[in-house]
Amino acid sequence: MATSTLDHIVHLTPPGTVRETAEQWRKLGFKYVFLAITTNSFLERRYSVIDGGVHTDGFTANALVIIDDHTYLELLSFTKPASSYPPDSPRHAHKWAKRAPGWIDYAFLGNGALHGARRISESINARWGHEGRLYASEVPGGRMREDGVRLEWVISAPKRGDGMVPFFCGDVTDRGLRVPTRPEGNTTHPSGARGVAFIRIVVSSQELPLLVEQLTAILDAPPFAHGPNLAQWHLSTLNGLRSPTLSIAVPGDELEEQFLQDNAVPGIYEVGFWVGESGKTGSVSSPFGRIVWVE
Numbered sequence: 001m002a003t004s005t006l007d008h009i010v011h012l013t014p015p016g017t018v019r020e021t022a023e024q025w026r027k028l029g030f031k032y033v034f035l036a037i038t039t040n041s042f043l044e045r046r047y048s049v050i051d052g053g054v055h056t057d058g059f060t061a062n063a064l065v066i067i068d069d070h071t072y073l074e075l076l077s078f079t080k081p082a083s084s085y086p087p088d089s090p091r092h093a094h095k096w097a098k099r100a101p102g103w104i105d106y107a108f109l110g111n112g113a114l115h116g117a118r119r120i121s122e123s124i125n126a127r128w129g130h131e132g133r134l135y136a137s138e139v140p141g142g143r144m145r146e147d148g149v150r151l152e153w154v155i156s157a158p159k160r161g162d163g164m165v166p167f168f169c170g171d172v173t174d175r176g177l178r179v180p181t182r183p184e185g186n187t188t189h190p191s192g193a194r195g196v197a198f199i200r201i202v203v204s205s206q207e208l209p210l211l212v213e214q215l216t217a218i219l220d221a222p223p224f225a226h227g228p229n230l231a232q233w234h235l236s237t238l239n240g241l242r243s244p245t246l247s248i249a250v251p252g253d254e255l256e257e258q259f260l261q262d263n264a265v266p267g268i269y270e271v272g273f274w275v276g277e278s279g280k281t282g283s284v285s286s287p288f289g290r291i292v293w294v295e
Contacts, residue, residue, distance in 0.1 A: 001111050003120060004219045004237045005245055006196060007169050008072045009271060010105040011289050012096060015078040018061035022075055024286055025065060029191025030062040032075065033180060059091050064179070065230075067273070068187040069195030070239035072179055095161055101288040103268035104200055106161040109238070110170025112154050114138050120168045127217040133159060134214060142172075151177050162246075163267040164201055165214055181239075190281020195237060197272035197294040198245040203258055205229070205250045212248065214251040219246075242274055 013021045016195050019264040022032045038056050065073040078091070096104055113119045126220060128134045142152040156168035171178060181187055192278050205228075212231045223231040229252070235244045251257040257295035259269050270283070270290035280293040 003108060003124065003168070004233070004235050005109040006071050006199075006237050007107040007109040007198065008074050008104065009196070009268070010076055010096070010107070010163075011286070012099055012101050013075070013077045013106045013288055014101055016061075017149075018063055019074060021077065021286075022063040023072075025063075025075060028284060028286060028291065030065045030189050030193065031186075032065050033186050036219045045069075055057040058096060065189075066179060066187050067189075067193060067195055069177065069185070069244075069274075070181055070289045071196050071237050071240075071244075090146070093261070095157070099163070099265065100240040100263060102263075104208070105231045105270060106166050106268065107169045108235075110154060110156050110168035110257055112170035112172045113171075114140055114154050118169065124218055126155075127220060128214075129217070134165075134217060135159065135222065138184045140172075145177075148188045153178065159184075160214075164203065164207075164211055165185060165218055191293070192274070192275035193273040193293075194276060194279075195240045195242060195274040196244040197242070197274045198247055199268055200247045200249065200267040200270050200272070201267060202249060202251055202256050203266045205261065207266065208248060208250060215246070217295065240244060 001265065016069070016245070025032060026064065031114050061077055061079055063075040063186065065075065067073070072167040075156070082092060082097060085211070106177050107254045110120045111118060116141045119138050121137055124135050125133045135156055139155045140152065141155050142150060144150050150173070152172035154170045154172060156170070158165045158167060176182065208229070212223065215231070215233065221233065225232040230247065232248075235246055251260055256269060260266055270292055272294045275293045275295060277295070279295070281295070283290065283292045285291065
């Protein structure tokens with residue numbers, strides 16, 4: 001299968017702020033579909049969800065913003081600060097435990113294969129052609145809904161966990177259970193947002209060449225645009241008429257320079273959204289992430 005289909009983008013805010021964040025995004029012109037407290041991580045196999053509530057053992061809270069191209073934004077926060085947990089708590093081993101707030105990661109759609117040659121990790125590692133593995137072995141994931149329906153998926157995570165290359169989420173159960181695109185109102189937003197237009201990742205000039213090599217292996221395609229300061233690839237979505245672009249670039253202005261200086265881990269600088277003629281224009285920032293409206 002193709003390894004270039006965008007599934008979702010992760011936006012992190014400080015512990016305990018997911019409800020506040022969901023309201024901020026509503027004011028930006030997005031609806032959120034549901035709120036959930038969950039203990040799932042790439043390193044755990046314990047799952048629980050409470051719709052709109054707080055679970056005493058929950059590590060993260062999530063609100064989903066589903067777009068018409070069937071991608072979604074995961075608005076995520078930890079339920080409590082790391083200092084609230086004992087030193088041996090699995091909370092400290094969470095993939096995003098040490099990340100600063102903002103756009104922190106992105107996922108492509110996987111195929112749900114946990115074993116055998118069909119695994120995403122096997123395909124990408126075979127393409128890599130260098131010493132070492134780009135992706136670790138697959139890990140099962142899932143959660144239980146309040147109505148008793150169990151959701152299952154498979155995560156293919158990169159060895160580098162800095163959010164500059166994607167992880168993969170492949171559904172074992174129907175994707176519609178994980179990403180409820182129906183009814184149609186779930187994907188309609190006052191902002192006019194219809195799909196993801198681009199993801200822009202800002203890196204140093206030293207990091208760019210290796211990252212281009214890695215992403216070429218991951219997407220199984222060279223960039224359609226490539227220069228000393230920029231590389232770009234076309235992505236696909238499950239329901240989009242226009243393709244998103246993945247851009248990897250060195251800083252192009254003072255704001256991007258400052259972003260690179262302020263973040264110990266470089267990563268996603270901004271996300272663009274396709275909008276209709278009556279949609280929003282220009283750019284705007286949530287408290288921790290930059291958004292661009294693209295006609």
